[in-house]
Amino acid sequence: MSLRLSPWLAALLLCACASKPPPPDWQANAYSALKSFSSAYLSGNSRLANFELDRARAAVASTGRADLVARTELTRCAIRVASLEFDDCASYAPLAQDAPPSEQAYAAYLTGRWTGINPALLPAHHRAIVIGGAAATSQGGSALPPGTLAAVEDPLARLVAAGALLQTGHLSPPDIAVAVDTASAQGWRRPLLAWLGIQRQRASDAGEPAAAARIQRRIDLVLQTGSKVQ
Numbered sequence: 529m530s531l532r533l534s535p536w537l538a539a540l541l542l543c544a545c546a547s548k549p550p551p552p553d554w555q556a557n558a559y560s561a562l563k564s565f566s567s568a569y570l571s572g573n574s575r576l577a578n579f580e581l582d583r584a585r586a587a588v589a590s591t592g593r594a595d596l597v598a599r600t601e602l603t604r605c606a607i608r609v610a611s612l613e614f615d616d617c618a619s620y621a622p623l624a625q626d627a628p629p630s631e632q633a634y635a636a637y638l639t640g641r642w643t644g645i646n647p648a649l650l651p652a653h654h655r656a657i658v659i660g661g662a663a664a665t666s667q668g669g670s671a672l673p674p675g676t677l678a679a680v681e682d683p684l685a686r687l688v689a690a691g692a693l694l695q696t697g698h699l700s701p702p703d704i705a706v707a708v709d710t711a712s713a714q715g716w717r718r719p720l721l722a723w724l725g726i727q728r729q730r731a732s733d734a735g736e737p738a739a740a741a742r743i744q745r746r747i748d749l750v751l752q753t754g755s756k757v758q
Contacts, residue, residue, distance in 0.1 A: 558587040558596075562603055566684070569607050570716040594626035602634055609638050610687035612722035614695065638688070640695030653685045654692075661698045677703045683710050687719055694726070701730060721750055 561584035569577035581604060588596045598620060605617035617635050624632065633649035636642065637658065647655040660676040672693060680686040690707040693699040704727050711720035724747050731739040 554587045554590050558584050558600070561587060562600070565604075566607055570611070570684075570714075570718055572718045594623055595628050595631060598623040598627040598631045602631060602638065605635070605638050606688045607684075609691035609695075610684060611719040612691055612694065612726065614639075614691075637692055640692060642696055651685070653680050653682055654689055656680075657689045657693065661693065661696060672698050672700065672703060674700075674702065678706050683714050686710050687716075687723075690723075704730065717750055721747060724750070 561580045565577050565580035565584060568574075568580060584600055585597075588600045591597075601620040601623060602617065605615070605620055608615065616639055620627075620631075620635055624635065627635070629646075630649045633645055634651070634654075636645050637650055637654060642658055642661060645658060647658045650658065656676060656679070657672070660672045677686060677689055677693070677699075680689055687707055687710055690699060690703060690710075693703065704723065707723045708720065708727055711723055724743055728740050728743040728747065731737075731743060
């Protein structure tokens with residue numbers, strides 16, 4: 529499965545991409561491993577994902593740089609958030625005290641702790657999400673302004689944003705549909721099943737049994753085709 533890394537993941541190797549000489553082995557190894565981890569995790573292959581994540585961790589840890597190690601753990605957290613698997617970025621927590629402000633802001637964003645967050649410290653594609661959420665709150669609403677989530681161009685970043693928004697209560701039913709369509713278009717089975725589950729529950733809570741049943745049939749179709757999500 530082809531996977532285009534989000535700008536946040538690619539940022540791990542900014543210095544490598546900018547350098548003229550061949551980059552050190554750790555940079556190429558970390559980039560390759562993170563890309564493979566993302567692809568495997570989103571497709572539902574946990575065993576391969578764990579192997580590749582360990583490979584990325586080893587490569588980055590060899591630098592002794594807290595910012596890069598923290599970013600690797602936040603990459604893991606972000607992909608889990610995209611799949612609605614919230615663990616409060618537990619693997620990042622031991623590194624938080626040595627992480628720079630940008631990583632600290634991103635961790636707060638991923639875990640739904642947006643109070644006092646500085647959007648300027650976030651990756652560019654997430655700034656509008658936080659600003660939109662703040663505007664909705666100040667106006668007494670809960671939903672993000674229409675079209676804000678869909679305007680995030682990178683599919684993975686869009687799903688990460690949707691997961692972050694869900695934790696803050698700013699995600700509307702149309703935005704849930706955006707998340708479902710995004711995961712479906714990319715063929716990312718793990719987040720697709722998670723977001724379909726949210727969509728089904730919302731339909732059930734709204735007293736729409738026909739819609740809930742239709743969504744369940746779609747879930748069953750995903751589960752019945754290909755290997756099961758691990």
